[in-house]
Amino acid sequence: MKGTIVQILKQSGDWVSGEYLCRELGVSRTAVWKHIRNLREEGYDIEARANLGYRLRSVPDVPYPGEVAEGLGTAVMGSRIEYFVDLPTTNDEAKKLARAGYPEGTVVVAETQSGGKGRMGRFWFSPRARGLWFSVILRPPVNLVETPQMTMVAAVAVALAVREHTGVAAGIKWPNDLLVEGKKLCGILVELNAEIDRVNFMVAGIGLNINIDSKQFPPELVGIATSLKIETGRHIPRVPVLRVLLQSLEIWYQRWLQEGFAPVLEKWRELCVTLDCPVTVHTIKGSYAGHALDVDETGALLVQRTDGTVERLVAGEVSLRKR
Amino acid sequence: MKGTIVQILKQSGDWVSGEYLCRELGVSRTAVWKHIRNLREEGYDIEARANLGYRLRSVPDVPYPGEVAEGLGTAVMGSRIEYFVDLPTTNDEAKKLARAGYPEGTVVVAETQSGGKGRMGRFWFSPRARGLWFSVILRPPVNLVETPQMTMVAAVAVALAVREHTGVAAGIKWPNDLLVEGKKLCGILVELNAEIDRVNFMVAGIGLNINIDSKQFPPELVGIATSLKIETGRHIPRVPVLRVLLQSLEIWYQRWLQEGFAPVLEKWRELCVTLDCPVTVHTIKGSYAGHALDVDETGALLVQRTDGTVERLVAGEVSLRKR
Known part of the structure; x- marks a missing residue:
């Protein structure tokens, strides 16, 4: 219901009479007013004038x-x-x-x-x-x-x-x-x-x-x-x-x-910003320095250790080392 | 409490007086009797005699x-x-x-x-x-x-x-x-x-x-x-x-x-009874006949298809074919 009111006001872009809203939604003026009040609480800036009705001035930046x-x-x-x-x-x-x-x-x-x-x-x-x-x-x-x-x-x-x-x-x-x-x-x-x-x-x-x-x-x-x-x-x-x-x-x-x-x-x-970079690898078993070479076709990181061996990292953490 | 009664009866292997159970558990005779009744409902065969007390005849084969x-x-x-x-x-x-x-x-x-x-x-x-x-x-x-x-x-x-x-x-x-x-x-x-x-x-x-x-x-x-x-x-x-x-x-x-x-x-x-056997492989993508060769070090099943190619099966189902 609230969503429909917002849609109508957005589509109009101008004043919409309370009467019109009542008719469209099939509810009383009091009910419309309650919804408008709720919408205002949610951050919708809705202007109300006695002889004009309602107008949507702005919509909140909220992921509703x-x-x-x-x-x-x-x-x-x-x-x-x-x-x-x-x-x-x-x-x-x-x-x-x-x-x-x-x-x-x-x-x-x-x-x-x-x-x-x-x-x-x-x-x-x-x-x-x-x-x-x-x-x-x-x-x-x-x-x-x-x-x-x-x-x-x-x-x-x-x-x-x-x-x-x-x-x-x-x-x-x-x-x-x-x-x-x-x-x-x-x-x-x-x-x-x-x-x-x-x-x-x-x-x-x-x-x-x-x-x-x-x-x-x-x-x-x-x-x-x-x-x-x-x-x-x-x-x-x-x-x-x-x-x-x-x-x-x-x-x-x-x-x-x-x-x-x-x-x-x-x-x-x-x-990726961590390929071909000096990195420190942190795993549950400890940390070591190495050089991030590439990722393989499964997404594992290939890290060359200082002794030249290449480790295949499927889990863990790397941090960049300053060159 | 029920568990303690069972333990006492098991350890004794013979008649245990109601009085003894009351003292050990620190509860009334009526309370002991209620627990015994519950245990019987759970399948414990407990004999009761006025002047002897209680005796465990058998324990139910239930994974309590x-x-x-x-x-x-x-x-x-x-x-x-x-x-x-x-x-x-x-x-x-x-x-x-x-x-x-x-x-x-x-x-x-x-x-x-x-x-x-x-x-x-x-x-x-x-x-x-x-x-x-x-x-x-x-x-x-x-x-x-x-x-x-x-x-x-x-x-x-x-x-x-x-x-x-x-x-x-x-x-x-x-x-x-x-x-x-x-x-x-x-x-x-x-x-x-x-x-x-x-x-x-x-x-x-x-x-x-x-x-x-x-x-x-x-x-x-x-x-x-x-x-x-x-x-x-x-x-x-x-x-x-x-x-x-x-x-x-x-x-x-x-x-x-x-x-x-x-x-x-x-x-x-x-x-394993499905290695070196003719099998039918069923996957989400369809079924095919093959020969189960081995499992690799990750546990995947290696199946040789009739055209000689070897598939590595990580998920799915196999059924044995009659030779």
Whole structure:
């Protein structure tokens, strides 16, 4: 009902009489007024005049399902959008919905996450309304051994969308962080629920720093993290960013399923900033220095150790060393 | 409290006065009597005589936690046992408990499963009290790509336990069914919940046909499935079987974590009945005839097609062809 009012006001672009709204919606003037009041609370700036009716002055930059869906044009990604003000983590909520049978492409988005986490269980800073913290439910018909590829599909999709939409030269750090000149802009956390020979579902969680100011980062992230606002010097509306991310995810996800991993990997290599670089590798078994040579066809990182041997890294973390 | 009464009666092996039980438990005679009544309902055959007290005549062959734990002697497997009369599936319950933080080794066992399932979402026949339908929560420190190995760890552990305990020559069909002369005795369904570079938990579900008579199988399983009773010609108590299964799982799971996949794979090859055999391969993309050559070091099945090419099978199903 609220969504219909917003649509009517948007389409008109001018004053719409209360009478008209009542007729269209089949409800009383009091009911219309209540919805208008709710919409104002949600951030819709709606003018009301006794003899003119209602006029929409501005729409909030909030990833409400109706706002994101407008002009989205995807078949799968965002086919359903669940918006939350607060969540412990969007990945956990998405996994819950996936278990309950929510379809592929369902997006769970929250203004803030109280327990936002990155890879390896690390904390992920998710300040209210300053970024996009969301997760997408996926049900790809792939084998368990192919699932790590999805991390790289997401990294490619997000990096390209960010580049095209904002001009910020986001690069990929193996396997799936997005960096701008060495500072973290975006993290991707893919989780899955599977049998050994069947993937029940995957959840791709994406945290993209958008309108965070330098001063807002907690001390441990100063000099380590960045945001689209810091990089561009301007405030970036979030809803259009979410739309282009979902559109890009749709393109690259479909390409992966239809053409396989090769085109994804090729684009990933182009966007990667940690190939042919001195790196430090951190694994559960310890750390060592090496030189990142390439990724193989499975997405594993090939690192040459100082003694010349080459390790194939399927999990773990690398950090760039100054040359 | 009930558990303590059973222990006292077992240790005595003879009559135990009501007075003694009251004193030991610090409760009234009425309370003791209530517990005895409950125990009788659970299948404990307890004799009561006015001037003698209580005597345990027999213990039910039901995988109650206290019964299974007696003499179990494992450090991890069965450290906690959750018994259910009915469950949709023990795997689903185990996954729920794993998400809630239940420790590694937690066993979920049910008398019957209303929605018992095998690999590929197939139905698994789980008649009440006629087999062992259970799942174990695992939290192995392995990479995602290593998780399919757990299926083979479980197959080896169960096959060896069945052989040693009952003499039934259970063999493994790739990757994880146990067969006796081509008929299915046991199915194993491993599921997992993971991030790309961290396993949150795995659940190994095991369904072992024990005291099912030939006539009890539904038509679609006649000639396809078997049970320990059918193979041995005698009724097999279930509780001791569950104990040996957990003991064997503990041994092979620890060996896998400590020594790696090689010793598991070696034993798996010994027990496998589908190597060097004509097989039909069924995958999501279709079926083809071939010859099963070997498994590689990751557990993938190597199948030579009729045109001589060798396929590496990481998922799917094989059936034996008559030579």
